[in-house]
Amino acid sequence: MIGRSFFLLSLLQAVVSGQWSADTPPDVTAQNGLCARIPCHYRHSSHLNNKPRTGIWYNSEKNKEDSVAFHSVDPSLESTKFQHRTRLSGILRDNDCSLVIDNVTLQDAGPYFFRVDFGGGNRFNYHPVTRLSVTDFTDNPTIFPAEMVAGQPVTVTCIFNTTCDGTAPTLTWVTPADEPTSASHSVTQRGDTLTYTSVLSLTPVLKHHGQNLTCRVRYPTVSSEQILTMTVQYAPQNLSTTSPDKVNNSWVSVKEGNSAAILCSVQSFPASNLTWRHLGVALNTTRSSNELWMEFPQLTRQDAGVYQCVAENEHGTAERDVTLTVEYAPWNLSITFHDDANSSWVSVKEGNSAAILCSIQSFPASNMTWRHLGVTLNTTRSNNELWMEFPQLTRQDAGVYQCVAENEHGTAERDVTLTVEYAPWNLSITSHGDANSSRVSAKEGNSAAILCSVQSFPASNLTWEHLGVTLSTTRSNNELWMEFPQLTHQDAGVYQCVAENEHGTAERDVTLTVEYAPEISQESGCSRILESVTCVCAARSNPPGELTWRLPLAHLSGNQSHGRFHTWQVAGGHLVNGTLTLRRGEEGEDVTALCLVRNRHGEAMLTVLMEVNGRDRTGKYVVAVIVLAVVLGVVTVSVITTAIFWAARCRNKRESSVMQRMEQKVEDGPVESPYQELNVGDRDLYSELQLRSK
Incomplete structure (x- = not known):
């Protein structure tokens, strides 16, 4: 009994003297899916230096049997969620109690402390605890881009650095589906850092330009990736010439005296140097640009001829010819409706038929076309007359129509505006920005303004009426306001707006409600x-x-x-x-x-x-x-x-x-x-x- 008391006293003295202590951080942070390392070095009474010992880590504030995260002697005592995932990174006999948790999950977060047991009652819990925080997985792999030229093999390298030496990550590539690839993998270590490397071999082509190349790192429960947008260099191709004037089979025709502009454009990377040439002479040049205009402020017939556009970059050359012709346009184009020549405005009632004649003076005879909203309606070849007919007009037929005449010397065109007359419809009431109002409410004493609008052609005569009395009228105007400078009770009621033109009538009611404070x-x-x-x-x-x-x-x-x-x-x-x-x-x-x-x-x-x-x-x-x-x-x-x-x-x-x-x-x-x-x-x-x- 005396001996046991003496031992306990000695143990207490050892604790008080600081022989039993440990160096552990108060907080440790790890990423979900990686590993967590809690540094730990412990000290104990020197008379136990050569004694065997058991090291235990607990995931709790106290040593509970169901919270054992690591057991150096009997791993079966470890909690199920920690089995096969925890280990010590150092040697326990060398007083290194550092804990490593592989494949960390969010559920692993919490307090941890170390306990050593020498047997015979010589055991100690090292406090305070270390709190483990688990954050989202944020580490990404890194892609080192390489210069890519269409048709030439290239290698692209992706690396991922980690200090976890437990479960190894897997590096994979996601490439364009039709691209055969191969990849090699390696692992190197410098200090505590492990570097996983994957080298991808591929042969890019033009269609891969702008597509994505993805390197993905994967652990058992988490993954991340980096995306590289492929920039594929290639020689000039798809060279084309366009012009505000007509371009047909590399041929541009413009009327004499007009201006002309021809655009040469090409696809290439890097951008090409472009040059316009004529009769072996360079006219203008641009560097590192895939577009170049050739402009003529005022064409003469001497400007006619063959012009070449040449595109060149470090990977190749492309060129294309365009023939410029200067034409003499047809003239004296006229529009006729009901014997009225040179009509620019035709008005017909909805439901009636209409026929409009376009005629031109030219030689040889022109090709003529009627167009509307950029759409060709009908065409005749080598004939100086062309009719446009409407069996039964609707309001949708109204608009601007163009007659275009063209021969080998040039083009002439003229517009005619077709208006379709119809009765009033779509009458609407608007107040305070609220369209199609059937009820308007305003406070007594305030002003009010109500707009009546209608669609019709010709414009309607509009009238506001109340209780059979005409309040205001406008003629040939599709809008009419009704205004109240200061509302009273007596202004409340139903008002009618009536629209009328020579083809019909439309009307609509609106109820005006006047709000006011209580009166006994x-x-x-x-x-x-x-x-x-x-x-x-x-x-x-x-x-x-x-x-x-x-x-x-x-x-x-x-x-x-x-x-x-x-x-x-x-x-x-x-x-x-x-x-x-x-x-x-x-x-x-x-x-x-x-x-x-x-x-x-x-x-x-x-x-x-x-x-x-x-x-x-x-x-x-x-x-x-x-x-x-x-x-x-x-x-x-x-x-x-x-x-x-x-x-x-x-x-x-x-x-x-x-x-x-x-x-x-x-x-x-x-x-x-x-x-x-x-x-x-x-x-x-x-x-x-x-x-x-x-």
Whole structure:
């Protein structure tokens, strides 16, 4: 017992003296799919130097049996997910406990610590733990491009560097499908870095220019790649000549006196040096460009002849001839419709037939063509007349048509505009950028503008009408505005736009809605029947307002009941009508209620006094003296009767003060009685107001 205690004391002293310690980093980061290495060197009591030992790595904060990541003696004790993937990079007896995890996964992230066990109770856990973080796989291979010339073999090298000596990566190539390739592979090491190399052999051709060559590195669970766009050098080819003038079989024909421009273009890489030549003389040259223009500001017949374009780069040469002829064009081309010669404008009603004649003076006779939107409609050869016929015209036939006449000396052409007349259609109403509106809504007091537009030819006479009355008219114009400088209630309604020309009529309705703030109706008021008092609050607004009864202890809306109060509400069109009924109770107290009607344009209020202690009779009376209409922040105070106001203006001030105190009570907390803040004089004031309002 004494010996064991002595040993434990010695062990404690060794720990305190720092003999049991390890050098491990607090954090290690590895890429998913690669390897992770946690550097570790440990120290222990010197009397154990020659003792056999067991090294254990745990994937946890504490030494749990199910979290063993590595076991130097019995790998079967390792957690299933770490088996065959963990090892030590150094020698455990040399105090090197560095851990290597191959094929790291995201699930391997977490805390790790090392434990050594010499047996006989000599074991130690080395803390603090090292936290392993696993990030996405981001390492890419590197392709070293090589100069590629069409038809010549070339090698392209791809390398991938890694410090992981566990599972070896695989380098593969993705090449154009029709290209036979071969690749060699090698591995070299310098220090801790392993370099995997793949050399691809291929023979590029012209069609590979611009295609992709991909080198891909692959581990068991991750992969990455680098793409090289192939740049294949080749000799000039596909040399062509083009011109704004006609080019046919390397022949360009231009009318005398006109300008001409001929473009020589070629495909090559690198870009070619281009030269235009005539009669063995170089006319102009460009370097490292695959295009070259030859221009004639004003042609003469001496410019006619054969010209050569020559393209040359370091890989070869190409050339092509083009023959330039200077022509004398046909002249006096005319368009005839219904015996009207030299027509430039033809107008026919939709559904009718039409025939237009194109004629030319030329010798020899010209080849003539009718064209529309760049499409040839019909052609005649060696004939100075050509008809264009329409058995039944539609509006789609309208447009510009060209008649082209050509002979061996040149070309002449002329346009004729065909218009197809038709009745108004596609009438649309537009307001605030909203096309084809059937309903327009605007706020009272604002301005409004509504556009009516139509498609027709000739242009229509447009009219705005309302309730059978013509508001505005325009003649021979397919657009007409209807404007309201300042909208009122009375402007609301259905308006018609009517379009008319000599071929027909079209019309369309638009509904104008005028929105306005709530206004308390004169129909509002209160009446007492037997044991109850009923007040009606009616208000008009657009859109219809939300009506709320504000009582000392509650806010009611719709169909609700609260104590002795019951509300009922009905809405129709722009009118909302709310009814508040107070049943007589034991308290027998009078109540002041506020009717509030609100929409997005403002609000209106009506304050009423509901008396239940008066004489039992049926009658309608107005109790409140204050009707407040709040529209767009503008407060208007209306006095119900001037006589009541002047007779009781002093008492009205007291009533207003009492009402404010009562509303404050509602905001601050429950009020036992609406007369809690009133004195006798105040009660007399309400009685007097009731009598004067009857």
